[in-house]
Amino acid sequence: MKVKSILSEGKQIQLATELVRLGARLQVLEVSTTLSRERLVKLYKEVKGVSPPKGMLPYSEDWFTGWQPNMHSSLFINIYNYITQYTNVRDIDAIIKSYQLYLEHIEVNHLQCILSFTRAWTLVRFVESKVLSVTSCVKCTGNFLVHSLDIQSNHVCGLCHVPSRAGKTKRAAAQKAKEAQEVEIREACAV
Known part of the structure; x- marks a missing residue:
């Protein structure tokens, strides 16, 4: 018979709750905690108020190398590397x-x-697993x-060499149109 510690189970529940609040999918919870799938589903429903999303996790290293995702992913991995290097x-x-x-x-800088x-x-x-790596x-x-198998000797980042279509999404166009409309309204009111 397996003996369970109430304290360790409480820590696992606390960890799972934190992961759910941060938006982790059920598969991440299963790998990161020792709680059963059934308990995780119940906990997810209790915390979020809905059933956990079904389906596979996103699995494409290419997503991380696109212009905008690369900037955010690089920011995150640099924070992660700093924390693991300089703390316990x-x-x-x-x-x-x-x-x-x-x-x-993201919040402080009003970014998406x-x-x-x-x-x-x-x-x-x-x-x-060395599928992706960090290069200067x-x-x-x-x-x-970057992809680990890419040639990295002369890497120029997406901030130094911004792609021509960067930031030209429908959302950006809508925001630009909204700002232009606000300027027109201000100018009309100033007259």
Whole structure:
């Protein structure tokens, strides 16, 4: 018969609750805690008020190398690397702390959150398994994510060499139109 510690189970529930609040998918909870799937589903429903989403986790290292996702992913992985290098925080706790700092940075700078917790967790796994790696930009010396098999000797990041279509999404166009309309209204009111 397996003996369960109430304290360790409480810590696992607390960890799972934190992961759910950060947006982790059920598969991440299963890997990161020792709780049964049934308990995790119940906990997810209790915390979020809805059943956990079904389906596979996003699995494509290419997503992390697109222009905007790369900027956010690189920010996150640099935070993660700093935390693991200079503190005693490891494993899922390091991912949680790094993601919380990422979210704070996004909020303070009024940016759109591109990187979900599940993608951040997947990113760490990709870096640890050497599918993706971090390399320095030759212009700004910042550290950015790249495919591990790419030639990295003369890497120029997406901030130093912005793609021609960067930021030209429907949302950006709508925001620009809204700002132009607000300017017109202000000018009309000033007359």
